[in-house]
Amino acid sequence: QQQVKQSPQSLIVQKGGIPIINCAYENTAFDYFPWYQQFPGKGPALLIAIRPDVSEKKEGRFTISFNKSAKQFSLHIMDSQPGDSATYFCAASKREYGHKLVFGAGTILRVKS
Amino acid sequence: GAGVSQSPSNKVTEKGKDVELRCDPISGHTALYWYRQSLGQGLEFLIYFQGNSAPDKSGLPSDRFSAERTGGSVSTLTIQRTQQEDSAVYLCASSLGRGPQHFGDGTRLSIL
Numbered sequence: 001q002q003q004v005k006q007s008p009q010s011l012i013v014q015k016g017g018i019p020i021i022n023c024a025y026e027n028t029a030f031d032y033f034p035w036y037q038q039f040p041g042k043g044p045a046l047l048i049a050i051r052p053d054v055s056e057k058k059e060g061r062f063t064i065s066f067n068k069s070a071k072q073f074s075l076h077i078m079d080s081q082p083g084d085s086a087t088y089f090c091a092a093s094k095r096e097y098g099h100k101l102v103f104g105a106g107t108i109l110r111v112k113s
Numbered sequence: 114g115a116g117v118s119q120s121p122s123n124k125v126t127e128k129g130k131d132v133e134l135r136c137d138p139i140s141g142h143t144a145l146y147w148y149r150q151s152l153g154q155g156l157e158f159l160i161y162f163q164g165n166s167a168p169d170k171s172g173l174p175s176d177r178f179s180a181e182r183t184g185g186s187v188s189t190l191t192i193q194r195t196q197q198e199d200s201a202v203y204l205c206a207s208s209l210g211r212g213p214q215h216f217g218d219g220t221r222l223s224i225l
Binding site for chain 1: 117144146148153154155156157158161169172204206208211213214215216217218219
């Protein structure tokens with residue numbers, strides 16, 4: 001059973017645009033929500049993470065928005081660049097589960113120059 | 114480097130053979146995870162080691178899969194009697210306690 005649903009599957013934006021990737025989760029016990037960036041042939045790299053006690057977190061050009069009541073969270077990439085072209089994964093975990101991560105299916109982002 | 118190291122980076126083997134995949138976590142990291150990433154899919158949790166506690170094996174897909182972690186450091190994932198559906202990228206991650214997970218670049222396993 002998929003517990004984290006991610007959309008869209010793929011996304012193309014122009015340089016400078018603001019791609020938005022959305023995730024929805026089912027398990028209200030989740031208390032940690034990271035986003036990972038993955039380039040071809042490489043492992044996922046942690047971008048930014050949020051806990052449910054805040055509604056927004058910003059690190060550089062990356063922002064997570066979190067809506068606890070809707071059980072949704074999203075990633076916004078400000079002033080996107082061609083170098084941001086990658087696959088992005090959202091994930092969720094519960095501290096009691098040892099932080100084993102449940103991942104969304106991924107979004108392939110292409111930023112056109 | 115100081116990152117998570119996995120070997121081999123690529124492995125091609127015949128159906129029915131056994132394979133061993135190795136993970137060297139970041140020095141000092143107490144937790145180690147194995148995930149599987151099938152083509153075009155998200156990552157699927159396999160197994161989790163934390164210190165000296167019994168591993169969480171709840172994600173292993175069948176009894177053909179096993180893993181061990183020796184001396185609280187290096188881990189080996191073993192797949193016996195490989196099947197074509199085992200073809201995937203196997204990723205290892207480590208963390209300091211319950212901190213952020215840092216991933217290696219994975220082993221791409223192809224079963225002919």
